[in-house]
Amino acid sequence: MSPTFSETLRAATMPSHEQANHSPYISALLGGELSVDAFGQLASQLYFVYSALEEAAEAMRDDPIAGKFVFAELNRREALREDMAYYFGPSWESQVSELPATAEYCKRIRSVSWSGEFVAHHYTRYLGDIAGGQIIRHRLRKLHGVEGPGSMFYVFDQIPSAPKFRDNYRTLLNEAPWNAQERKRVIIESVRAYELNVAVFAALATKFLTHTSTHGNSTTS
Template sequence: MPADTTAANGPADAGTPRFAARIREASWSRHQGLDPSAEETADRAPGVFDRLFDGSLTLDDYTRWHAQQYFVYEAIEAAAERFASDAVAGPFVFPELARLPAIEADLRFLMGPKWRSGIEPLPATRAYVDRINAACAEGPGGYIAHAYTRYLGDLSGGQAFGKAARRNYGFEGEGASFYEFTGIKSPKAFKEEYRARLDAVDLPEAGKVRVIEEILLAYDHNGAVLAALGEGLGRNPFEPKVIAAICHHMNHDHAADTLVICRGVGGYPGAETARMTGFDGDGADFAAVVDGAELPIRIDWAGPLSERAEVRPEIVRLFTESKASLENA
């Protein structure tokens, strides 16, 4: 969840609000756009947040949301390692904020030991991750912007998410451990310290403006991910743990067959390697390396599927048709 937002803003000269207040004011409208309780969003279709709070978000869709967050924090925390000793960004690298181990534990709990084989970033998530990487490559301000947006939000509105998840799904620890900051005794005091560091950050005015601009981009990317997730709510009949198990089986036990499928009915005869990345009731998703670049491949089933037992025969069909087409090419 993006960072909490309150307070006032003004031109960057003497007598105007401090940097943290300028950030909060500049991002207020973005925050309101993601808040399900905001009046201006009341007429839109219920999204992930709305359904989490009203108890109608299925555990499968909660898991899919959790999985997309994995990729975002993977990027932010890889950047944190690089900036830990940086004079400007280093003061914002807190080990107690790291979320990746908790997300991994949650996904293992929700999807089983093969969880990593069953998650893939949505296009919107990939774009978000690309933006994080690009911004952090520009300098410390990029890291500060994305870390602030995520972590202060997790310590604020994110706590309500954790409470709702525990209430809805009966979690006790794993499943919602992402929202637990065991190393932070007082979130309020921690956020005050964080904002004090923002006010004291050693950046020129132009650098501060760029941080604010990047925070707004982070909000927009987060909104795009939530919108993409919202479009898919309730549409996949297969549990994430089932998807993870089958993808892991195909990629580890039948890697050669997966490559044949992508080369055949997948339409990329020159594919060098391939992996299955997911599936739903309408088709399967793969990723194949072609000319050194990984490309997504979508292959439709012969008809709609809804049961796990139906998946294997369809994969066998895809392999058989692919093998025949390649042999006859």
């Protein structure tokens, strides 16, 4: 039996997925090598990424293919706003800014106009958040005692069953009426999305891990 498209997509992006999961910044974060501020620095960059992605989702809502992937219960921007207030205080909007790698990531998201490219970015972010993101939520709670504000990005309380949601999402991928060439484009864009994500992690590592190694367990510059 031939693999489904969702299986093919998962297999094709697995190396990039693993590279993201084992990037130095994420490894240090989950390994307890960084202060709680490091989670805030990650959240600050994700805020810009999800703002771009959810703007794109709104623009694609009426697309006959992409629109099926637009779920209000996935939206992360408001949760991230709560987290920003936790980490940076009420004036957080004047304290956070995009790293160049994040700006490049957001620029790519905003440039997509075809359903398959949009879904590629949507898929690489949200399915990972629902699954692997829970590992970060657990570590944040265990390492730093943070629950509620500060970790709201990882709380999908409007999704009763994450496994069922992921299964439904994979069914949508399998049923999307893309031809073989279009499916290849989706895979290429998904890999690109992971690469852009890894670049953000690398930028965070360059800015904060270097400082940490010189000045102790701190992520502030």
